[in-house]
Amino acid sequence: MRDKIHPKYTDIEVTCACGETYKTRSTIKDDKIRVDICAGCHPFYTGKQKFVDSAGRVEKFQKKFGGSYFAKPTKK
Numbered sequence: 001m002r003d004k005i006h007p008k009y010t011d012i013e014v015t016c017a018c019g020e021t022y023k024t025r026s027t028i029k030d031d032k033i034r035v036d037i038c039a040g041c042h043p044f045y046t047g048k049q050k051f052v053d054s055a056g057r058v059e060k061f062q063k064k065f066g067g068s069y070f071a072k073p074t075k076k
């Protein structure tokens with residue numbers, strides 16, 4: 001490695017919104033970072049469905065369109 005061109009590569013701690021923490025290494029200046037989703041809680045890894053819809057956008061949409069949007073079209 002050449003001198004003085006490489007950033008410092010240090011141990012950091014990652015804290016997820018689900019409470020999971022784990023250690024990794026990074027060149028960022030901080031010694032810890034926060035993430036919203038990690039391998040411990042992402043649906044891809046847990047196999048469970050998870051709703052990230054905290055603002056209730058789906059409900060808002062359903063209210064606005066009166067639920068008919070999701071109903072199956074009836075034959076005339």
Ligand SMILES: [Zn+2]
Nearest residue numbers: 016018038041
């Ligand atoms: Zn997580």
